[in-house]
Amino acid sequence: MTLSSANPISKAIAPPSDDKRWRIVNVTMRRLGYSPSALIETLHAVQKSFGYLDEPAMRYVARSLHVPLSKVYGVATFYSHFRLKPEGLHTCVVCLGTACYIKGSAKLLAAAEQCGRIRAAETTADGKMSLLTARCVGACGIAPAVVFDGLVLGGLTPEATKERIEAWLK
Amino acid sequence: MSEQRNHDNYPARVDSADDLGIMAETERTRQQQFKNRVFVCMGTACQSCGSADVLAALKKAAEAGGDETSCLVSKGGCQGNCAAAPLVSLQPQDRLYQHVKSEDAQVLINSISDQSVVAKELVCDNKAPFFEKQKRVVTEFRGLIDPERVEEYIAVGGFEPLMRAVSEMTPEQVIQEMRKSGLRGRGGAGYPTGLKWSTVAKSPGAHRYVICNADEGDPGAFMNRSVLEDYPFRVLEGMIIAAYAVGADHGYVYVRAEYPLAVERVEAALKSIRKIGLLGNNIGGTKFSFDAEVRLGAGAFVCGEETALISSIEGGRGLPRPRPPYPAESGLWGCPTLINNVETYANVPVIMQRGADWYSAIGTEKCKGTKTFALSGRVKNTGLVEVPLGTTLQEVIFDIGGGVPDGHAFKAVQTGGPAGGCIPATLLDTPIDYESLQALGSFMGSGGMIVMDDTSCMVDVAKFFMQFCMSESCGKCVPCRVGTVHLHDMLDRMTKGESSMEELEMMESLCDMVKDTSLCGLGQGAPNPVVSTLKFFRGEYLAHILNHNCPAGVCAPVGEDLRRPACAL
Amino acid sequence: MCARGRRSAEACMRVVTLTINGHDVSGRDDETVLDVSRAHEIEIPTLCQLDGISAWGGCRLCLVEIEGKPKLQPACTTVVSEDMVILTESAKLKSYRKMIIEMLFTEGNHICSVCVSNGNCELQHMAQSLGVDHVRLPYLYPKREVDATHERFVFDGNRCILCTRCVRVCDEVEGAHTWDIQGRGINSKLITDLGTPWGESTSCTSCGKCVEACPTGALFEKGKGAGEMTKEPQFLSYLAEMKKAKESE
Numbered sequence: 001m002t003l004s005s006a007n008p009i010s011k012a013i014a015p016p017s018d019d020k021r022w023r024i025v026n027v028t029m030r031r032l033g034y035s036p037s038a039l040i041e042t043l044h045a046v047q048k049s050f051g052y053l054d055e056p057a058m059r060y061v062a063r064s065l066h067v068p069l070s071k072v073y074g075v076a077t078f079y080s081h082f083r084l085k086p087e088g089l090h091t092c093v094v095c096l097g098t099a100c101y102i103k104g105s106a107k108l109l110a111a112a113e114q115c116g117r118i119r120a121a122e123t124t125a126d127g128k129m130s131l132l133t134a135r136c137v138g139a140c141g142i143a144p145a146v147v148f149d150g151l152v153l154g155g156l157t158p159e160a161t162k163e164r165i166e167a168w169l170k
Numbered sequence: 171m172s173e174q175r176n177h178d179n180y181p182a183r184v185d186s187a188d189d190l191g192i193m194a195e196t197e198r199t200r201q202q203q204f205k206n207r208v209f210v211c212m213g214t215a216c217q218s219c220g221s222a223d224v225l226a227a228l229k230k231a232a233e234a235g236g237d238e239t240s241c242l243v244s245k246g247g248c249q250g251n252c253a254a255a256p257l258v259s260l261q262p263q264d265r266l267y268q269h270v271k272s273e274d275a276q277v278l279i280n281s282i283s284d285q286s287v288v289a290k291e292l293v294c295d296n297k298a299p300f301f302e303k304q305k306r307v308v309t310e311f312r313g314l315i316d317p318e319r320v321e322e323y324i325a326v327g328g329f330e331p332l333m334r335a336v337s338e339m340t341p342e343q344v345i346q347e348m349r350k351s352g353l354r355g356r357g358g359a360g361y362p363t364g365l366k367w368s369t370v371a372k373s374p375g376a377h378r379y380v381i382c383n384a385d386e387g388d389p390g391a392f393m394n395r396s397v398l399e400d401y402p403f404r405v406l407e408g409m410i411i412a413a414y415a416v417g418a419d420h421g422y423v424y425v426r427a428e429y430p431l432a433v434e435r436v437e438a439a440l441k442s443i444r445k446i447g448l449l450g451n452n453i454g455g456t457k458f459s460f461d462a463e464v465r466l467g468a469g470a471f472v473c474g475e476e477t478a479l480i481s482s483i484e485g486g487r488g489l490p491r492p493r494p495p496y497p498a499e500s501g502l503w504g505c506p507t508l509i510n511n512v513e514t515y516a517n518v519p520v521i522m523q524r525g526a527d528w529y530s531a532i533g534t535e536k537c538k539g540t541k542t543f544a545l546s547g548r549v550k551n552t553g554l555v556e557v558p559l560g561t562t563l564q565e566v567i568f569d570i571g572g573g574v575p576d577g578h579a580f581k582a583v584q585t586g587g588p589a590g591g592c593i594p595a596t597l598l599d600t601p602i603d604y605e606s607l608q609a610l611g612s613f614m615g616s617g618g619m620i621v622m623d624d625t626s627c628m629v630d631v632a633k634f635f636m637q638f639c640m641s642e643s644c645g646k647c648v649p650c651r652v653g654t655v656h657l658h659d660m661l662d663r664m665t666k667g668e669s670s671m672e673e674l675e676m677m678e679s680l681c682d683m684v685k686d687t688s689l690c691g692l693g694q695g696a697p698n699p700v701v702s703t704l705k706f707f708r709g710e711y712l713a714h715i716l717n718h719n720c721p722a723g724v725c726a727p728v729g730e731d732l733r734r735p736a737c738a739l
Numbered sequence: 740m741c742a743r744g745r746r747s748a749e750a751c752m753r754v755v756t757l758t759i760n761g762h763d764v765s766g767r768d769d770e771t772v773l774d775v776s777r778a779h780e781i782e783i784p785t786l787c788q789l790d791g792i793s794a795w796g797g798c799r800l801c802l803v804e805i806e807g808k809p810k811l812q813p814a815c816t817t818v819v820s821e822d823m824v825i826l827t828e829s830a831k832l833k834s835y836r837k838m839i840i841e842m843l844f845t846e847g848n849h850i851c852s853v854c855v856s857n858g859n860c861e862l863q864h865m866a867q868s869l870g871v872d873h874v875r876l877p878y879l880y881p882k883r884e885v886d887a888t889h890e891r892f893v894f895d896g897n898r899c900i901l902c903t904r905c906v907r908v909c910d911e912v913e914g915a916h917t918w919d920i921q922g923r924g925i926n927s928k929l930i931t932d933l934g935t936p937w938g939e940s941t942s943c944t945s946c947g948k949c950v951e952a953c954p955t956g957a958l959f960e961k962g963k964g965a966g967e968m969t970k971e972p973q974f975l976s977y978l979a980e981m982k983k984a985k986e987s988e
Contacts, residue, residue, distance in 0.1 A: 010649035010891075019761035043676020044427070044466050055933055069932040069942060071486070077921045078487040078644075080469030081427045097389030097621050098584065099546035101634055134472060135638065136389035137428055138547035139214045140618075141553045152218035153253075239859050292751065470923070487920070491818040492796040643924035644745050646797045652842040676875060683838050686811055686831075687799045 013063045016056035021049035029064055036067045041076055044080055052083040055128075088123040088130035090168045093147040094161075097136030107142035109133060111158035112146075115165045128169050137155075180321060183447040185455030187333045193446075197325035201242065206282050208232070209246025209314055210270075213399055214392075214431060215553075216248075219355045220271065227275035239282040247313030250301070252553035254294055261314060264411025268294040269611035273633035300551045303570045305390040305532065305558050307540045308516045313400055317435055318441040323403040325427060329448055331522035332407050336414050336456045344415040345371060348518070350526035352538035357383055357474075357511030358586065358615040359691075360537070360604035366508065369498040370416040373506035380413045380462070381502070381509040382419035383479060384436075387426065387588030388652070389469035389638065393542040394512040396554050398425070398432040401516060402439035406462070408515030410449065411522060413460040414506050414685070421462035424479055427469060437464050471588075475690050476509045477499075478644065488691035489646050507576060511616065534560035537603035540694035547584075547620040550575045557602070567621055579624035586615030588635045588642075588693020591702025592628065611702045613695065627724035628707040629714050632700045633661035639696035650693025655682040657700060664711065666724040667718035667732030674715060678704065757823040772814035772825055773801060782986045784836055784865055786954055787902040788815045791975025792911050793931050795903055800836050800865070803827045833869070834861075840866050846925075848883060848897035849955075855968035856956030862900060888938025891961055892950055898957040900928055904947035905958060912978060917943040929957075948975070 001009050005149055015022035026043040032038035042065065046057050053076050062072045076082045094109040109120060113133055123130040139145040142154025180196050181189045201207070210216075210225040217640045229243045241260075249257040254268035258278060267278060267288070274292060281288045306312060317324040323329070335344050349364030366726030370378060382405065386394040399403060406423075413421055423440075425433050440462060441448045451459045470488045472478045477491040480502050501507025517539060521529045530538045537559040538562060543566065546552045550572030557566060563583055567573065574580045582592040585602075593600060600606050604614050622631065640654040663669040681697035688694045713721050718732045726732045756765045766775035771794070776783050787798040794815040806824035814827070818889040821823075826832075843862065851857050865885075871932055883896035903920070906929075909933045910916040917940055932938045950958045951972045959968045 017522055035485075037483065039485035040468055040482065044468065058210060058933055065448060065485075067485070068910075068919070070917060070919035073930060073933045074919035074921060075486055076487070078470065078923050079467075082468060089984060098587075098618065098634070099390045099544075099552075101389075102620060102626060102631075103620060135387065135469075135642070136391070137214070137217050139252075140392050140544055142218060142255060143546060143552070145218070150187050151216055154215065156220055159461045312937055350809075472923075492794075492813055494817070523875060625946070645920070645922075645924045645927035646795075648797065648839050648842055648846075648900075649799055651901070651924055651927070652846045655879065656842070656845070659877070680838070683835050687802055687835050687839070689796060689799065689813075 012097035012141060013060065014062050015157050019050075024049050025061075029061075034063050034065055035056055039072065040079070041068055043072075043076060046075075047082060052086045054084070061163055085127070086127075088127050090129045091132060092129060092161075092165060093132045093137070094120070095135075095139070095143070095145045095147070096133050097143070100136075100144040103143040105146075107158050108144055108146055108156055108161045111161050112165055115162045116169065124169065126169075127133045129165065174224055178450040180409040181446070182607050184329070185452075187330075187337065187454075190329055190454075192335055193321060194324050194327075197321040200321075201325065202609055204242040205368050206239070206241035206263070206280070207261045207314075208241050208243045209261070209316075210243070210362055210433075211247060211255070211257045211259075211313060211473075212245045212248055212317070213252070213396055214256055214429075215252040216255040217431070219255040224256050224258065224270050224274045224275065227272035229276065231275040235279050239279050240389065241279070241282060242518075244316040245318060247311070247315070247317055248309070248554055249313050249328055250304070250309075250553045250555060251294070251551055253551060259312075259314060260723065266296040267292050271373070273315055274589045276343050276729070279407075279709060286666065289705060296594060299569050300553075300555070303720055304556050305540050306556050307520055307529075307532070309400075309556050310396060310520065311401065315401075317400050317402060318438060320403055320439070320446065322399075327523065328373045328403055328519070330415075331455050332411055333446065335411050335522055336454050336458045340391070341415045342369060342415060344411060344522070347522060347526050348415070351521045351529040351531065352526075352533075353514065353521060354537065354604065355516055356517070356541065356581035356616070357512060358435075358589075358613065359534060360614060363514055366498055366510070367412060367415050369496075369517045370418075370506045370508040373499045375505045377420070377503075377505045378408055378417040378418040379502045379505055380416065380460075380474075380548055381479065381507060382409050382421070382423040382424055382472065382512060383476065383509055384425040384429070384432065384512045385474040385479060385615060387469045387474045387642075388618045388673065390544060390546055390584075390620045391587060392395065392544045393554060393617045395429050395432050397516050397542065398429070398512055399435050402432075403437045403443065403653070404519055405512055405515045406436070406439055406443060408518030409462065410453065410658075412510065412515065412519050413462075413509060414453075414458055418508065420458065422465045422483055422502075424465045424473070424483060426467035426473075429466075433464060440464070456486065461538055468643070470689070472640070472644045472690070472692050475692060478508065478690065480507065487644070489644050490692075492689065497691065513617075515683075522634040524529060532558050534601065534603055536605060541602070541614070541617055543602075543617045543619045545571050545619050545621070548574050548578065548623040549621040549624070559603045560601045561599050562599050563593060566619065572619065574621065574623045576594070576626060579728040581624050581626060582622045582628065584620040584622065584699075585618065586613030586629070586695075586698075587618050588638050588692060590615050590618075591614050592622070592631065592706060593702075594706040611698065611700065611705055625722060625724070627665075627720050627722035628703040628710045629661060629664050629720070630724045633658065633665055633704045635699040636661055636696065639692060643696075644690075647689040647693060649684045650689070651689040651698065653680060653688075653694050654693070656680060657684065657697065661700070664714045665720070665732070667714060667725075669715050674711065742925060744844055754974065755819055755821040755823075757819055757821065757825065758827045760827055766819045767785050768818065768820065770819055772803060772805075772812070772817045772819055772823075775819050776814065776825075776827060777833060781827060783814045784869065785815060786861060787904065789908075789972060789975060790954055791972070791977075791979040792838070792904065792907040792952070795907065795910045798839065798900075798902060800839055802832065802835065804829060804832065826902075837869050837871050840869055840871045843878045843900050844871075844874050845878045847899060848880065850897075853965055854956040855897065855959045855963045855965060856970075857966040859969045861954035861964070868972060879925075881925075886931075886937050887961070888936040889940075889943070889945070889961075890938065891945060892937070892939060892947065893959055893961055894929065894955050895959070896928065900955060900957070901927055904952040904954065905929070908948045908952040908975065912975060913944060913946050913948055915942045915944050915946075918949060940971070951975075 473488040801814040
């Protein structure tokens with residue numbers, strides 16, 4: 001076990017790469033004064049820009065905000081929204097909120113799992129689709145709802161769900 | 171008085187009541203240029219049915235139209251009956267069109283001069299009980315103002331209460347008015363709002379904070395989302411009045427990440443009002459300064475609990491803290507903090523405007539005012555409804571909701587989310603208020619109301635809620651972290667016909683223990699759906715345990731043994 | 740809090756009298772029910788509490804009945820007040836405390852006979868003193884890992900009760916904050932840095948405070964055999980007192 005050679009309180013820490021998307025992350029941290037309380041907002045910015053949180057990103061955020069590594073990891077894994085692995089090309093989110101559940105969303109999930117041959121919270125081997133579940137997307141009036149790449153669709157049937165997924169996986 | 175005007179001829183800043191009046195007048199004049207107005211609901215439900223395309227199509231058709239059909243096509247708010255999405259409202263004719271598609275745009279524009287051109291299926295009866303039986307206070311604008319333009323909100327009287335409060339009233343007078351109104355927290359617990367404000371105002375500290383809890387995590391609840399998307403300025407106005415009353419200098423609107431439209435609307439609204447001086451330094455030209463920002467949730471139901479929410483804003487895991495001390499005394503960064511729900515703040519401007527006496531005349535003796543409810547599940551008219559507290563469940567579900575469709579029988583209504591309970595048909599005449607629901611082992615909660623019929627299995631429903639609590643448990647305290655797992659497993663065994671009467675007894679005992687010893691409302695409320703369904707539907711549990719069958723046909727088809735799944739051969 | 744200065748701050752603190760289990764006792768109004776009880780040799784069971792670090796309020800063993808309060812209150816975080824009437828023992832409290840211990844046994848994989856802390860374990864002692872002789876809930880048999888990558892210490896997740904004493908000690912006393920919790924609910928897991936092996940940690944100073952703070956055999960010194968690990972966390976309250984004295988200079 002060795003102590004890191006990098007000084008955790010060094011000035012002007014460089015982002016993990018030259019990728020221009022780091023600017024968005026830096027703007028967020030600066031706007032919130034590089035305060036440790038900016039952690040969640042910053043992780044949101046990283047995920048929005050890069051799609052997920054990888055190790056170099058978490059180290060960079062930890063150093064910049066002076067938050068311990070384990071705290072960053074603890075926060076990143078506490079909240080369902082954050083992903084530590086890249087998502088598939090397409091995302092299918094099945095709502096399992098009460099109203100949707102009552103109207104049969106469990107069957108939609110089963111259909112999606114069967115179609116993609118994966119379980120919820122997994123990504124297909126070819127990276128084409130990630131299947132997720134949500135606790136409630138707030139569209140209870142049109143239950144059961146599924147979100148396909150950010151588009152909320154309601155009143156779905158297992159067949160309609162399968163159709164859309166099959167189109168993605170072709 | 172601010173003499174500067176911006177390029178639209180509106181005053182650049184609102185530094186006095188006069189400025190506000192000028193802005194209102196300018197906007198009204200602008201609106202009067204158009205004889206008619208068309209509002210397209212842009213709520214999440216309507217958008218998912220294509221209302222954005224409908225809006226574009228209507229705008230195009232309106233441009234091409236003549237003088238007779240001159241109209242202003244705008245984004246609008248929720249009309250309430252989400253099952254008929256997308257919804258379009260025509261004013262001043264007060265006509266409501268449903269299931270509108272882009273192709274219908276031209277016909278709708280033409281209908282301004284000739285009502286008969288519209289097909290019957292597109293016309294929604296907006297005098298039906300669903301609409302007439304509601305009392306709109308929080309949603310008084312009925313979605314008929316553009317949620318993205320502060321000028322429209324000002325034109326209907328918005329921010330007048332704020333101006334009056336900060337320039338003519340003392341903070342104590344504002345608190346007094348809130349106490350008199352009898353408003354109780356709309357997040358679920360129903361704590362007297364005026365009392366909470368008073369406690370925060372009196373708590374010593376150099377800084378005070380105001381937080382708007384928009385982490386509506388109850389599955390089946392979408393009232394806060396709707397109010398925040400449709401009336402962001404109103405909610406913010408309530409927050410700013412609260413900040414003035416308690417002496418806060420900074421505020422946060424904590425919105426769950428699953429509501430991107432609400433986040434967008436609030437951020438835009440904050441920008442708009444900051445620009446015209448109704449947020450930031452010297453609000454309305456007075457010495458009062460207060461600013462606010464949005465903080466995103468990240469997918470944790472427990473963050474709806476106020477101390478967990480505070481932990482989240484502080485940048486950490488959403489872990490609740492022991493109370494006392496309560497946030498009013500020691501909250502965000504140890505400072506006195508006021509946390510109220512979206513709907514609580516949405517009620518503030520109207521109370522300040524029409525007076526506490528007017529407000530307290532609505533509702534019952536102990537529960538004043540109205541409440542929005544998200545009616546969903548096995549009911550004809552799903553959507554957002556607002557009724558005075560004290561209205562019975564019968565009235566909401568059957569008169570307004572239209573009852574259970576497809577010839578099924580009403581079985582139960584679940585209120586209060588995962589901490590709530592199920593109420594059976596025999597108790598439909600229960601008035602909806604904090605105390606009455608609690609007496610039945612349920613809970614008002616934030617307003618989710620899910621109707622179940624004979625196709626729902628109550629054991630399965632209890633399991634569903636326990637599964638939710640188990641996966642949302644923060645893990646800090648033993649009873650909730652481990653107890654919900656055991657309760658879930660027991661319920662699961664019951665649905666599979668693998669349980670016993672001994673296990674049922676153990677489960678009931680465990681429910682008491684988890685409820686009494688958990689650290690926060692999540693754990694304390696987790697056993698409620700179980701206790702409640704056991705109370706009213708014990709027969710179903712016994713059928714699963716002793717007869718190995720599911721009367722509703724959910725855990726296995728009716729008549730089939732739960733223990734023997736369909737043969738794989 | 741008085742703004743006027745330290746000496747005035749002390750003068751602002753008042754002594755209050757209250758009743759615990761029928762006995763009249765006195766305490767300072769900034770002390771907790773647990774502080775006052777212990778000062779009067781009234782034992783209240785705890786597992787997540789440790790003198791010298793902040794209170795957590797997670798194990799729920801220290802819940803007591805307070806007159807006038809419908810809900811049970813945790814003794815470790817509840818501050819005493821004048822005329823408070825407290826009951827620390829009752830049939831209900833005993834039953835709940837037993838259930839908490841039983842839950843803990845089902846949550847991990849606690850096999851005392853092969854454990855380094857056998858005979859010197861706070862979980863074991865608690866079970867014995869509460870009279871837990873069998874577990875009425877099914878064992879969950881989770882799959883938990885052992886991290887032996889550190890050159891001096893081992894973390895065995897099977898024995899962890901998620902009391903977070905190690906997390907708090909490392910954060911508050913050592914200042915390294917090497918430990919934290921990954922995930923939430925039943926999937927909570929103790930981790931170092933970015934969920935990386937303890938031996939590769941860039942923050943750990945190998946001070947060993949976490950090992951001393953751990954109530955079970957989850958954290959232990961390499962080279963100890965079954966029953967050989969004894970822990971001495973008393974130095975933590977000494978450190979806290981010295982720090983407090985220094986700060987009030």
